[in-house]
Amino acid sequence: MSMRLLFKLFRDIRQSAGQFFSFVLVVAVGAFFYTGLATLSNNLSAYSEGYFEQHNLSDLTVSYSRVNPEDVARLSRLEGIAKLEGRYTFDATEAFEGYSAALKIHSIPANHDINTIAMTEGKLPSNPYDIVLDSRYAAEHHYTVGDEIIVRVNEKELALTISGLGENVEHAKKNETQDHKNKGFAYTGEAIIPEVAGDWFYNELLVDVKAGYDADQIGTSIEEHSRSLPYLGQESKERSFSYSRLMATIHNNGLMSKVIPLVLFLIEAIILFLAMSRIIDSQRNQVGIMKALGVKNRSIMLHYMGYPVLVSILGAIVGFVISAVVFVPIISDSNARSYSLPGIEFALRYELMLPPILFSSVFGMLACYLSSRKLLQERAAQAMRPKPPKSMKPLFIERIPGLWDRLPYNYKLIMRNIFLNKKKVLASSVGVMVSTVLIITAFGTQSALQKVAGQVEQVYSYDLRVDYKSGEAMDKLQLPSGIINHHMLSSIPIEIRKNEQIEKATLIVTEKDNNLIHFYDDKDTLLQLEDHGVFVPKSYADHYGIGEGDTIEMVFTAPEMGNKLVAAKVLKISTQYSSPSFYMTPEYLASFGLPYKPTSLLVALDPSVELTEFRNHFQHDSSVNGILDKDDLRKEARYILQQNNFVFVLFILCAVVLSFGAIYTISSINIYERNRELATLKVLGYDKSKINRLIFFENIIITTLAVLVALPICGYIYGLVVQALSSTHQQIPDQLNLFIVGVSILVAFMLTMMANLLLRRKVAGIHMIESLKGWE
Numbered sequence: 048m049s050m051r052l053l054f055k056l057f058r059d060i061r062q063s064a065g066q067f068f069s070f071v072l073v074v075a076v077g078a079f080f081y082t083g084l085a086t087l088s089n090n091l092s093a094y095s096e097g098y099f100e101q102h103n104l105s106d107l108t109v110s111y112s113r114v115n116p117e118d119v120a121r122l123s124r125l126e127g128i129a130k131l132e133g134r135y136t137f138d139a140t141e142a143f144e145g146y147s148a149a150l151k152i153h154s155i156p157a158n159h160d161i162n163t164i165a166m167t168e169g170k171l172p173s174n175p176y177d178i179v180l181d182s183r184y185a186a187e188h189h190y191t192v193g194d195e196i197i198v199r200v201n202e203k204e205l206a207l208t209i210s211g212l213g214e215n216v217e218h219a220k221k222n223e224t225q226d227h228k229n230k231g232f233a234y235t236g237e238a239i240i241p242e243v244a245g246d247w248f249y250n251e252l253l254v255d256v257k258a259g260y261d262a263d264q265i266g267t268s269i270e271e272h273s274r275s276l277p278y279l280g281q282e283s284k285e286r287s288f289s290y291s292r293l294m295a296t297i298h299n300n301g302l303m304s305k306v307i308p309l310v311l312f313l314i315e316a317i318i319l320f321l322a323m324s325r326i327i328d329s330q331r332n333q334v335g336i337m338k339a340l341g342v343k344n345r346s347i348m349l350h351y352m353g354y355p356v357l358v359s360i361l362g363a364i365v366g367f368v369i370s371a372v373v374f375v376p377i378i379s380d381s382n383a384r385s386y387s388l389p390g391i392e393f394a395l396r397y398e399l400m401l402p403p404i405l406f407s408s409v410f411g412m413l414a415c416y417l418s419s420r421k422l423l424q425e426r427a428a429q430a431m432r433p434k435p436p437k438s439m440k441p442l443f444i445e446r447i448p449g450l451w452d453r454l455p456y457n458y459k460l461i462m463r464n465i466f467l468n469k470k471k472v473l474a475s476s477v478g479v480m481v482s483t484v485l486i487i488t489a490f491g492t493q494s495a496l497q498k499v500a501g502q503v504e505q506v507y508s509y510d511l512r513v514d515y516k517s518g519e520a521m522d523k524l525q526l527p528s529g530i531i532n533h534h535m536l537s538s539i540p541i542e543i544r545k546n547e548q549i550e551k552a553t554l555i556v557t558e559k560d561n562n563l564i565h566f567y568d569d570k571d572t573l574l575q576l577e578d579h580g581v582f583v584p585k586s587y588a589d590h591y592g593i594g595e596g597d598t599i600e601m602v603f604t605a606p607e608m609g610n611k612l613v614a615a616k617v618l619k620i621s622t623q624y625s626s627p628s629f630y631m632t633p634e635y636l637a638s639f640g641l642p643y644k645p646t647s648l649l650v651a652l653d654p655s656v657e658l659t660e661f662r663n664h665f666q667h668d669s670s671v672n673g674i675l676d677k678d679d680l681r682k683e684a685r686y687i688l689q690q691n692n693f694v695f696v697l698f699i700l701c702a703v704v705l706s707f708g709a710i711y712t713i714s715s716i717n718i719y720e721r722n723r724e725l726a727t728l729k730v731l732g733y734d735k736s737k738i739n740r741l742i743f744f745e746n747i748i749i750t751t752l753a754v755l756v757a758l759p760i761c762g763y764i765y766g767l768v769v770q771a772l773s774s775t776h777q778q779i780p781d782q783l784n785l786f787i788v789g790v791s792i793l794v795a796f797m798l799t800m801m802a803n804l805l806l807r808r809k810v811a812g813i814h815m816i817e818s819l820k821g822w823e
Contacts, residue, residue: 052342052350059330059354065805066715067358069708070322074362075369076701076708077315078403081308082367083374086393088304091382092297094391095219099290102163104216106262106284107254109269110516112277114249122252125268127260132156133249135240139198139205140666143188149666150198152178152233153251154240161253162217164234165389168192169211175238177210183387184231185212200243207235214389220289222673224682225385263604270607279516280607285551286540293386307698310488310768311705312403316410317481318709319355323414327351327422334422335430344423351419355411363403371395374697457737461745479753479795480760482706487761487783487791488768489702493695494787495769495780499624503680506623509563509649510658512675513665524648527664529656534561535645539608541629544600545591550775552587553628554601556636556643563649566621566630569782578634580618584627586778588620589770595619601629603641613639624778703794711802714746735807743803750799754792761788 060067116133123131135154140147155164155171164171167182169192180190190196194209218232241247254269256262266281284290327334337347375393382391422430444462445451451459526533536557543550557564559576566574566582576582581601583593593599597617602610621630633643652661658676665671728738762783769781 052337052346053353056350056353056357060357063715066712069712069715070319070355070358071362071365073315073318073705073708073712074359074403074407075366076705077308077311077407078363078366078400079370079374080311080366080697080701081304081403082370082395082399083378084300084304084308085399086370086375086395087378087382088297088300090391090393091300094388095293095297098165098219098388098391099216102165102216103161103255104284104290105161105253106256107252107266107269107281108217108284108287109252109254109266109273109281110279111250111252111273112279113244113246114252114276116247116249118276119249119252122269122272125265125272127257127265127268128254129257130160130255132159132161132253134251134253135237135244135249136251137200137243138671139200141196141198146229147663147666148184148188148229148231150184150231150233152198152200152235154237154249155179155234156253157237161255162215164213164215166211166213167389168213169209172210172234172236174208174210175236175242176205176207177236178207179211179213179234180209181218181227181231181233181387182212182214182389183227184233185209187227205239205242214387216289217287218289219386219388220292221387222288224679225387226682263610267610280605283540296385306768310485311701312406314481314485314705314709315407317477318705318712319358319407319411320414321477322712323351323355323411324418326354327415327418331422332431334419335425335427335432338423338427338430347423348415348419351415352412355415356408359404359407359411362407363400366403367395367397367400457741457744460741461748464745465748476749476753476756479710479750479799480757482702482709482798483754483757483791483795484761484764485702486699486706486794487757487788488765489695489699490787490791490794491761491765491783492768492779493699494784496695498780499778502622502624504677506565506567507563507677507680508565508651510652510677511648511650511661511665513648513650513671514673514675515646515648515670516672526650527661529653529661530650531653532563532651534558534563534649536561536564536647536649537643537645538628538647540604542602542604543587543591543629544602544612545593548591550587551604552775554581554603555628555630556633556645557630559632559634561649563651566619568620569622571622574619574621576630576632577618578632580616580631580635582619582621582630583617584623584629584775584778585620586623586627586773587629587775588617589773589778590775593617593620608641611639611641613641615639622778624780627775627778703798706795707798707802710750710798711805714742714799714802714806739803739807742806743800746799746803747796750796754795758788761791 114133119131119133122128134156137152139150139152141150164179166179169179171177171179178196180196185191190209190212192209192211195206196209197204197206199205213234215232215234221227221230221232240249244250252269254262254265256265262283266283269281270278285294334347337350338344375395379393382388382393444454454462534557536555539554539556541552541554543552557576559578561576566576568574569585574582581599583599587593595617598614599617600612601615602612604610615631615635636643650661652658658678662674662676665674728741733741765783766781769779773779773781
């Protein structure tokens with residue numbers, strides 16, 4: 048008997064192949080996203096942890112004007128330091144046709160053990176004029192091992208031979224746009240230091256902190272023992288650009304790998320639950336026949352439970368395969384553009400199929416249990432008979448004098464069918480409503496991403512940002528002519544303490560009349576910085592429940608600030624989608640007894656002058672650490688879109704596929720349940736086109752009702768998704784605009800019409816005699 052039930056299961060699948068395929072597609076969508084995003088998050092996190100440990104990323108980088116090997120040896124004996132290496136770092140430029148590229152070159156210490164190089168080709172320098180070049184930079188300029196490059200350092204040209212190519216943990220991310228053409232890094236032997244610096248000394252120390260010791264305390268100790276030295280400052284690995292950006296990416300990917308698949312799984316579970324309930328109800332007479340043939344209730348229930356289990360297994364396999372073919376290559380390519388992580392691979396693990404299978408199977412089996420429990424309690428003869436026809440009360444519209452009689456008969460049929468089968472219509476509406484909410488959420492998230500990228504140019508209106516090396520005095524800068532406006536700012540590492548929680552952040556200190564940076568609230572109203580408070584990013588405010596007028600505790604963690612704890616008043620909550628920071632004025636900073644030492648210069652140029660000339664002027668300044676212009680800002684905005692676009696585009700496509708699967712499945716079940724009714728209409732002379740119009744208008748009415756209910760819900764659901772994807776390091780706009788809602792509704796109606804077109808064949812295939820005599 049069990050084999051016969053298995054054959055019946057496959058026969059049911061064959062008879063409704065489109066419906067079965069739509070179920071598989073629904074499960075495949077969730078499995079596709081889950082396996083892909085989980086692979087991205089897990090592999091990137093595991094690889095980064097091993098990569099940093101293998102190549103011993105420095106816990107602290109300490110900068111000096113100059114420090115001798117004897118001083119390095121003395122500082123290395125401080126408690127808590129496992130190893131300390133000195134090196135000389137200098138900036139160089141390489142000229143190409145029409146442009147020049149910037150190279151940051153580090154000397155390789157003797158007994159090199161911190162920030163070691165991951166060699167991809169060649170060998171380490173063995174001669175004074177050998178150099179190991181950044182492999183991405185080399186590929187961009189078509190360099191190979193053995194080539195000679197000419198770099199310019201301190202108005203002097205050096206001819207260096209490429210002995211090898213490689214990557215380094217400290218430069219996993221070079222800049223916001225991962226520009227390998229204009230920026231690179233390289234390593235040389237210590238023998239070149241006297242020629243570049245004019246003497247033998249170091250200007251950086253790499254610190255490896257012993258396990259169990261606090262890096263900030265070690266940094267404070269190093270600063271105290273460097274009072275007799277030309278100490279400039281220090282940077283922990285958490286504050287370093289490369290490490291912090293990679294950790295933020297891992298954090299955000301981890302959120303997406305949980306939130307997006309969870310949303311899809313919930314939608315998928317609702318669709319499966321509704322559809323399986325309807326399928327069992329539509330096979331009432333078959334359940335009665337099986338009971339009459341002596342099949343046990345448990346076997347009947349397991350027979351129907353096999354349907355969602357089979358759907359779940361096939362859907363998970365299909366989603367896994369599509370993810371391996373589509374998602375993995377995309378994330379591999381995206382990661383290669385975002386970071387320099389040699390040898391990283393993204394491989395799907397087979398156990399990732401288990402969560403989609405379990406999640407889908409459980410909800411499908413639960414629907415089978417709840418739907419068949421009452422039916423299985425009936426006697427076989429009772430179950431084989433159709434349900435007694437429902438008593439139909441006059442509709443409200445029938446009581447309006449003169450209106451019902453004027454309605455065409457087709458509309459009367461539609462109205463009576465809808466109100467006669469309220470539960471079925473409600474179930475259909477729920478499926479369409481859920482699909483509509485998903486589409487609106489998907490389109491809204493994509494629109495939010497575009498707004499995040501667009502805010503970069505909205506907030507920053509300077510032409511050049513010039514970052515100076517730590518410790519450089521900026522009060523006597525000689526600026527060239529052609530500058531119409533300029534302002535200074537300082538970036539200070541801080542910790543925010545709220546409700547016994549501690550989180551690292553960045554404080555930007557700048558003049559209150561700085562009109563080259565603009566601040567906005569969540570309603571896009573322009574804000575003005577004042578001398579009696581601090582601007583708090585909305586991402587932090589939402590996470591910690593901070594409001595205007597509140598007082599927050601800030602700890603200035605830089606060693607030169609002495610870990611001072613202050614209570615700052617919240618002036619305004621500012622909307623900052625990308626790289627959120629706290630802002631205050633130098634006057635407010637001084638009120639805490641802390642000095643203002645600007646580290647960056649913002650410049651607005653006369654439109655008539657050439658940007659390239661000014662960039663070259665600052666590039667030749669040895670005290671300049673980095674330059675960013677408005678073209679770089681545009682590249683950064685485009686880069687944000689490119690790096691995240693593929694996930695949300697796939698999210699939209701999956702939402703459309705999932706919605707179509709839901710609408711098609713529910714419409715298919717509706718037709719199956721109404722075979723007798725539709726056959727009766729055929730007997731009465733209704734042709735196929737007329738019956739299709741009836742079904743079409745009925746589905747359009749159901750979709751309209753579902754959309755009207757979905758509209759107030761979608762804002763709440765979208766807010767939950769945005770809240771789940773947001774963090775203190777990333778804010779996503781949580782407001783839907785009317786255009787996005789309109790496009791989403793249009794897509795929902797188009798999917799309904801497409802489903803109706805595909806189901807016309809099913810209507811045409813209804814056999815009149817078989818449908819009318821089937822119960823007998």
